[in-house]
Amino acid sequence: MDHMLQTLITENEKKIVLLVLDGVGGLPKDTDGKTELETANTPNLDKIARESETGMHLPIDFGITPGSAPGHLALFGYNPLSYPIGRGVVAAMGIGFPMKAGDVAVRLNFATQDSNGNITDRRAGRIPTETCAKLCEIISKVNIPGVEVFVQPVKDYRACVIFRGQGLSDHVADTDSQKTNVKPLDPVPTSEKGKKTAEIAKEFIKQACELLKDQHPANAVLMRGFAELPHIPSMKDQFKLNAAAIAVYPDYKGVSRIVGMDIIDGCANLSEQITALKGNWEKYTYFFIHHKYTDSKGEDGDFDAKVAEIEKVDKILPDILALKPDVLVVTGDHSTPAVMKSHSSHPIPFLIKTLNLRPDAAESFGERECAKGSWGIVKTTAIIQIALGYADKIMKFGA
């Protein structure tokens, strides 16, 4: 958001709800057919769309397929190009590790090395996750003065290391050469900035290999994807919002945490998410409610199952409306068409419901209807501005 405009933001008690159906944007099964959203029986969403302003949005840019983290950052009002989230951070967020600004996260593989120090198996015989967890405990004993080191299991032979301390940087090259029968690479700095972190990584690897020496086949570690958590201003600082995330999956709690949201933990499904929303209604001015399975079913290529997930979300809309949010936004973070079994670059439909608005040409909630909507195609970061405006949280510009 433009700095001059940001100074116009003012706090009030009005409540904004952002409901995200992950990967909701879809495609017709065949050229003449309907998309997942157009197929789903969604009486609530359709009625709301008729009473809303609608449009399509693009999280990054034309032709760019968004990952989930940048897709959500954009919905939260942050330009994803200004706040790139590297792979190490994604790994840490994926396991729900509460990163802090300045932390550097790195992906770690347990690997096998021979007596000459050559890597003979980059995956340590694909050890199971339980073994991985034990090994992570072992190498958590690494002791580097002035740095906190967290080692967390991810899955199978994969783990994640987080370094916390002053002056860290992600300007460090991978140690995994992606080859076997060669020694691992040194964690060399890729710029002057990365020098300190490279030394820390080197010391970490040295101590870890010493601690692992009797743990064959997992007697070595490889590191890649050094990634700093960008210093992202909180939604409180940026938008004067008291924001809460009501998500089931750790990844989405992770991306919410890095923009300073409170995490309402303990929800396992939509019904519990609605209970959490009701229970916390008075405490916050912004609620992010996340439903993962529309994306999962899209990734699976299961058109009908994605339709069913959309229909599940449709059923909770009356409960949300009963709370009378001042602004309700329903949308996705990207498209995951079942026919493509992957994220795609297609724009995503959205609706904005509030008291004072102009209902537009959209007759239901779907790609082609919202493409007729009054907002046209906007950059995703526009959505929070529209919502803030409609919630009277932005003062007039000029007299």
Place this chain on the structure above:
Amino acid sequence: MDHMLQTLITENEKKIVLLVLDGVGGLPKDTDGKTELETANTPNLDKIARESETGMHLPIDFGITPGSAPGHLALFGYNPLSYPIGRGVVAAMGIGFPMKAGDVAVRLNFATQDSNGNITDRRAGRIPTETCAKLCEIISKVNIPGVEVFVQPVKDYRACVIFRGQGLSDHVADTDSQKTNVKPLDPVPTSEKGKKTAEIAKEFIKQACELLKDQHPANAVLMRGFAELPHIPSMKDQFKLNAAAIAVYPDYKGVSRIVGMDIIDGCANLSEQITALKGNWEKYTYFFIHHKYTDSKGEDGDFDAKVAEIEKVDKILPDILALKPDVLVVTGDHSTPAVMKSHSSHPIPFLIKTLNLRPDAAESFGERECAKGSWGIVKTTAIIQIALGYADKIMKFGA
């Protein structure tokens, strides 16, 4: 394209075809009437539009009438404001001269001067083109150490000079004062950068006038529009595309050449262009097919003839589709409404056909139908991004 996003571009074998009907955007003959596109009988384009995503595009900005060179640069994915193409370069491209990055091209008029060196006729009695060509040969004998000099006839008394060498610049002022009975101006540098080129131009004029001293009325030269060929990254470097231009007119081969396309020469009409497309299908991943006469007839103010040119292009669409391009874009580089007899600032309709898409509200290919399209109005440079995305040539941003 944003630098960070450019790093996501990846090469694959998928093929993108850009079919440009030059100046295709039009206007109704009268307020209630139909535009040229809406009048034309285009069963193929209309069917494709129904199976495509559509919209309108603006090459430069709102209200700005694009020249053909910037219009095409924008379609090729280059912001025309970042790569201004000066008048000398346009003249050189217009005659098909193969400019290289760093060359400086200048428009040249043959003129008449009296014994005092005063210009008495800025057009040398409007000598015919054949005479111009002979005079160009004569002054091609100019010899300046360290610089290659090319002198090429354009039309009537107009020619074009291209200087090639190290450290040249277009920071040089015109020598044509636009007045008669005064001496020509000196080619003065307009900044420190232009000093060397100004001296070269001065030496060129001195030698040229000496060589022309017996060629009255064409015994002098005037220079204007010094223009450097901007260092434009090639489509290979910028977008990892192996691009080929299939154009009849030299201007369009010229603008294709400066973005590093291969030029498929020898085509005189649409049928030969289709043959060239088929013959080169395996060699490239991006094809630019250009049809000039929609623009020419628009410039002539001949509404019906422009309609007929659109219908000619419609007939080749099945041949293009038979090759199964992964992405087909059909559009124009600007509008040339016959009722205006000139380029105009009106947005231009476009369609994008690919495998995974959402057909939208456009029922045919025309201005008002595409204005209902799902893409709304986009900057022209968005089109290649959308095409690259749909051709799986851009990796996902973030995880």
